[in-house]
Amino acid sequence: MSGDLAMELPIVDLDAYLAGPRDSEAAIRECKKAAEALITYGALLVRDGRVSEDDNTAFLDLMEDYFAQPVDALKKDERPEVGYQVGVTLENTERPKCAVDEPCLHIIERLDPAERPLDITAHSPDPKCRFFWRMGERPTYDTQFPALNTPNVVPEAEPLKSKWPSTMDKWGTSMKQAVEDVAEMTAIGLGLPPDTFRSAGKYGPHLLAPTASDLLKYGKKDNILAGFHTDLNFLTIHGRSRYPGLNIWARNSGKRIAVKMPPGNYLLVQAGKQLEHITGGLIKAGYHEVIVNDNTLAAMQDRREHHPERPLIRISSTFFWHLSSDFTWILSLLNLGLYEGEEPVYPPMKVGQQVQNELKHIALMA
Numbered sequence: 001m002s003g004d005l006a007m008e009l010p011i012v013d014l015d016a017y018l019a020g021p022r023d024s025e026a027a028i029r030e031c032k033k034a035a036e037a038l039i040t041y042g043a044l045l046v047r048d049g050r051v052s053e054d055d056n057t058a059f060l061d062l063m064e065d066y067f068a069q070p071v072d073a074l075k076k077d078e079r080p081e082v083g084y085q086v087g088v089t090l091e092n093t094e095r096p097k098c099a100v101d102e103p104c105l106h107i108i109e110r111l112d113p114a115e116r117p118l119d120i121t122a123h124s125p126d127p128k129c130r131f132f133w134r135m136g137e138r139p140t141y142d143t144q145f146p147a148l149n150t151p152n153v154v155p156e157a158e159p160l161k162s163k164w165p166s167t168m169d170k171w172g173t174s175m176k177q178a179v180e181d182v183a184e185m186t187a188i189g190l191g192l193p194p195d196t197f198r199s200a201g202k203y204g205p206h207l208l209a210p211t212a213s214d215l216l217k218y219g220k221k222d223n224i225l226a227g228f229h230t231d232l233n234f235l236t237i238h239g240r241s242r243y244p245g246l247n248i249w250a251r252n253s254g255k256r257i258a259v260k261m262p263p264g265n266y267l268l269v270q271a272g273k274q275l276e277h278i279t280g281g282l283i284k285a286g287y288h289e290v291i292v293n294d295n296t297l298a299a300m301q302d303r304r305e306h307h308p309e310r311p312l313i314r315i316s317s318t319f320f321w322h323l324s325s326d327f328t329w330i331l332s333l334l335n336l337g338l339y340e341g342e343e344p345v346y347p348p349m350k351v352g353q354q355v356q357n358e359l360k361h362i363a364l365m366a
Contacts, residue, residue: 008250008257010037011266014048014181022194034182035189041250042286043270046237048178051265056239059171059210060315066160067129067212068311074129077153083356085205086132087153091214095125096227097358107287108228115256117247117289120227128225128290129212135172135319136206143203145325145352171239172208175267175319179237182269183321190279197323200278201234204322204351211316213290215243215300219312223292230285231320232358234274237267239317242303244295246316248288258295274323277346277354290316325352 010033017030037044067074077088084093098104099120108116134152154164183197213225225245238246238259246259248270259268270286300312328350 008255009041009043009045011045011047012037012182012185014046014178014185017181017185022188028188031185031188033189034185038186038269038271038275038283040252042284043248043250043268044182045262046178046182046267046269047265048174048181048267049265051174051178051239051267053240053265055171055174056317058167059239059317060242061310062160062163062167063131063210063212063315064311064313066131066155067214067313067315069157073155073157077131077155079150079153082150084130084132085207086134086150089130089132091127091129092125094128094130096120096229098228104228111249111254115249115254117228117249117256117287118222118224118291120224120289126224126226127213127218129214131210131212133168133172133208134205135169135176135208136322137203139203139324139326141326143326143352144350145356168208171317172319175208175237175239175317176206176321178267179235179269179319179321182237183235186275190282197234197278200323200327201321203324203326204234205325206322207233207320209318209320211290211318213314215292215296215312215314219292219296219300221292221294221297224289225292225314226288226290228287228289230287231270231272232274232354233272233320233322234278235321236270236272237319237321238270239267241314241316243299243314245290245293245314246288247291248286251284251286258293260295272320273358274351274354278323280346290314323351325350327351 012030012034017027020027034044071090074088074090078084078090079087098108105121134150155161180198180201183201184194187196188194211226218225240261244258244260248257248259249255250257261268270288271283273285275283276285303310303312328348
């Protein structure tokens, strides 16, 4: 696999952007770096001094305890009637779109064999669980997409119930403020008004979205925990996981990068499909997978030795930032990615319709 992520992706300094005037030379430099990184790689690292590793630790502990519950307890938190857009999604429910999507399979075929993801054609659906916790302002108007703006689910079991809202909101707020600032920086770096993306996402159904993989069941080398895919939202941001296994692909080179978060207050940001749509493909959604590799196995052994009392569950510390469901992108307003007379690959539509289309592809909505 390719080397250390810190050696591969640009690091955007959010602290430098926030420290002084947003139109200062230092701030503009970081904004251009953010936009160029997303155009070139579809991803970047961001340094944010506001992020607390203690908050991430509390979040990971809570998620391990939650997903260690019996299946019957977890099923009480399922909401399939709203496309699993709040509450829990149990393992073997979500199907990687690329497993059946011909254009995506062609992308894999074009990669150098040494850089391809693990084979997903016989892997469906993903052996992972997920919990969606809404983190944003609900629309103040009658939305056309109520299923995408559903109230949160709080688990019934104690002591989870009493810890849940405060722990989720605390870590979710850290992730949300960081990714919204990156959205603002990206707009500036693209030569757009600073509030272009932030205002379009004011009422977005943003989701703190931890994913859980039971390593007692699936912790064998080369097991796929999340098959090769892109995210359907605008920007995805990740905190540190206790177990390696996330691979991403750089758009400019097609190289597979094994994610290794450097020490300190770092977060990983990836472009999603909504950002690809609104820029007319100038920025492409980033492909990624989660697998069990040698580093995963080493982390499992270390966890067994030093924390034998803890559940052996891989938790992703993930947040999905969305544009508002009722927002309609019109590419001509942004003047990005398309040429006059070209067939529109990304036709104008409401964001909620794009989300529903994607949810059908991954078997979460009928």
